[in-house]
Amino acid sequence: MNSKRLWILIVGELSRLNKYGVFSISILVAFIWGVVLFLISDSVLGTFLPFVLFIDATMMSVMYIGAEMHFEKTESTISTMLVTPVSNAEMVLSKVLGNTIHNLISSLLIVAAFYIAGQLDFINELGFSLILVILGIVLSTATFTILGLVLSYYHKDFTDLLVSMFVIIFVLMIPAVLLMFGVIKGDFWETFMLVNPMQAVLEVIQGGFYNAAGELDLDYRYFLSLGYILVGGIVLYFFWAIPKFQDYAVRQSGV
Amino acid sequence: MFKVEDLRYKYPKNPSDVINGISFEIAKGEIFGFLGPSGAGKSTTQKIMIKILEDFRGTISYNGKDIREYGDDFYEDIGVSFEMPIHFSKMTAMENIEFFLKLYKRNADVEKLMRRVGLWEHKDMMVGEFSKGMKIRLNIVRALLNEPHMLFLDEPTNGLDPTNAQILKDMIREFREAGGTVFITSHIMADIDQLCDRVAFIVEGEIKEVDSPRNLKIKYGKRTMTLEYKENGETVREEFPMDGIGQNETFLNLLQTKEIETLHSGETTLEDIFIRVTGVQLRDEQ
Numbered sequence: 215m216n217s218k219r220l221w222i223l224i225v226g227e228l229s230r231l232n233k234y235g236v237f238s239i240s241i242l243v244a245f246i247w248g249v250v251l252f253l254i255s256d257s258v259l260g261t262f263l264p265f266v267l268f269i270d271a272t273m274m275s276v277m278y279i280g281a282e283m284h285f286e287k288t289e290s291t292i293s294t295m296l297v298t299p300v301s302n303a304e305m306v307l308s309k310v311l312g313n314t315i316h317n318l319i320s321s322l323l324i325v326a327a328f329y330i331a332g333q334l335d336f337i338n339e340l341g342f343s344l345i346l347v348i349l350g351i352v353l354s355t356a357t358f359t360i361l362g363l364v365l366s367y368y369h370k371d372f373t374d375l376l377v378s379m380f381v382i383i384f385v386l387m388i389p390a391v392l393l394m395f396g397v398i399k400g401d402f403w404e405t406f407m408l409v410n411p412m413q414a415v416l417e418v419i420q421g422g423f424y425n426a427a428g429e430l431d432l433d434y435r436y437f438l439s440l441g442y443i444l445v446g447g448i449v450l451y452f453f454w455a456i457p458k459f460q461d462y463a464v465r466q467s468g469v
Numbered sequence: 470m471f472k473v474e475d476l477r478y479k480y481p482k483n484p485s486d487v488i489n490g491i492s493f494e495i496a497k498g499e500i501f502g503f504l505g506p507s508g509a510g511k512s513t514t515q516k517i518m519i520k521i522l523e524d525f526r527g528t529i530s531y532n533g534k535d536i537r538e539y540g541d542d543f544y545e546d547i548g549v550s551f552e553m554p555i556h557f558s559k560m561t562a563m564e565n566i567e568f569f570l571k572l573y574k575r576n577a578d579v580e581k582l583m584r585r586v587g588l589w590e591h592k593d594m595m596v597g598e599f600s601k602g603m604k605i606r607l608n609i610v611r612a613l614l615n616e617p618h619m620l621f622l623d624e625p626t627n628g629l630d631p632t633n634a635q636i637l638k639d640m641i642r643e644f645r646e647a648g649g650t651v652f653i654t655s656h657i658m659a660d661i662d663q664l665c666d667r668v669a670f671i672v673e674g675e676i677k678e679v680d681s682p683r684n685l686k687i688k689y690g691k692r693t694m695t696l697e698y699k700e701n702g703e704t705v706r707e708e709f710p711m712d713g714i715g716q717n718e719t720f721l722n723l724l725q726t727k728e729i730e731t732l733h734s735g736e737t738t739l740e741d742i743f744i745r746v747t748g749v750q751l752r753d754e755q
Binding site (some may be wrong): 464 | 516519521522523541542543544545547549553554555556557559560564568569571572574611646
């Protein structure tokens with residue numbers, strides 16, 4: 215892995231996300247979420263802000279990387295990347311890191327808006343550990359970006375990808391949301407649901423926020439989820455995203 | 470420079486090989502044309518040679534070393550121009566070029582290249598606003614960015630007007646004169662004829678002919694001279710064998726006594742050879 219080349223690729227990814235309007239869309243989405251969060255009552259704010267970050271880190275990550283891969287497909291740029299000294303691993307990693315940085319910026323914009331609003335007493339101040347929030351967003355976004363990459367290998371266009379993504383995300387998200395809002399309760403379900411990656415992301419992001427007592431509530435579920443996302447992302451990256459990239463790229467070059 | 474020996478390749482979903490044991494060599498400083506009808510195996514062969522397709526059988530060596538042993542540094546040495554446009558359309562020409570340029574150790578003089586293909590004045594234009602011809606010209610600049618020693622060109626003049634096609638052909642010749650080697654596929658036989666030192670015809674994954682355009686024309690042409698002359702206000706056409714033409718009294722007599730309209734050797738065209746070797750009409754291909 216050539217770090218200088220990787221950096222060039224990441225800057226290129228971020229530049230294209232900007233040029234192709236993906237960055238503007240994510241800022242707009244962040245702004246809309248911000249407005250929604252300002253309008254909801256303070257009593258649910260503590261639950262809703264992690265939920266917004268959770269949506270950003272999962273569903274939006276898949277969508278943004280899917281859109282980027284779609285642009286590359288339509289412009290055949292992957293063909294010319296294949297004949298540069300850039301390795302497949304560098305290409306895949308730059309996409310994962312580029313999308314993660316991009317998503318982190320939009321998520322942090324929401325967090326910053328609420329931090330400032332809390333400091334100025336416009337809303338109830340939300341306590342959180344910035345380091346843990348960033349860790350949660352980065353790990354979750356990276357893993358779901360890898361998932362989005364893998365999904366885009368198997369879909370011929372963006373619409374196809376969106377349909378699959380909505381099916382997968384909603385099937386996984388509904389139980390997590392039901393648990394989050396207390397529709398499903400109990401220790402058994404709270405532990406069992408950790409096999410659901412969406413639930414694991416929710417645990418990790420919620421773990422960065424203080425509870426009602428003003429403390430971080432980092433129990434075994436948090437660490438289990440953290441490990442699950444980390445290992446899941448690594449497995450997906452090394453055993454799926456990288457090995458299948460060459461086949462995908464060759465197909466894009468007209469074979 | 471490139472040596473292909475008994476190359477065979479089968480796509481995973483195909484029941485049989487699409488490349489059936491082809492062998493050829495490309496010498497350093499040579500412009501080598503690779504011709505054949507659609508589906509004959511041209512693109513597959515090129516994709517194997519540029520290491521996009523793996524899992525081939527046989528051997529391909531570049532500068533004496535098996536291409537399987539090369540890492541990604543192989544691409545520091547070669548340039549590839551694809552037939553289709555391959556640029557980020559919402560970035561300017563220069564932004565595209567600068568992005569790719571940074572990926573290589575060796576960098577060409579971009580301004581010189583862009584000026585040569587007439588794109589320097591349009592360097593700040595979005596590639597999405599370029600015409601097809603401009604995109605093709607930008608492809609060539611992209612292929613030459615790393616000052617390659619070996620150039621792969623897929624239909625390089627397709628979509629270019631005659632003036633720009635001529636500029637491009639001049640650039641290819643200059644590249645060769647500077648010591649570069651070129652592998653070129655094209656349907657435009659006039660370009661192949663003008664540019665290539667040798668050509669190979671591939672049909673159904675097998676090479677049917679490899680030789681210089683001149684030798685192929687001699688081989689497939691008729692060894693005759695055809696003379697058209699005026700007699701009693703009408704055009705008369707006569708054909709003479711090439712062998713011993715200098716001693717053929719009838720022929721010499723006609724030259725001396727008649728008003729000659731045309732005089733042609735039986736040399737054929739590369740297009741005719743393509744049709745005879747491949748059994749496919751070129752217009753069906755285009």
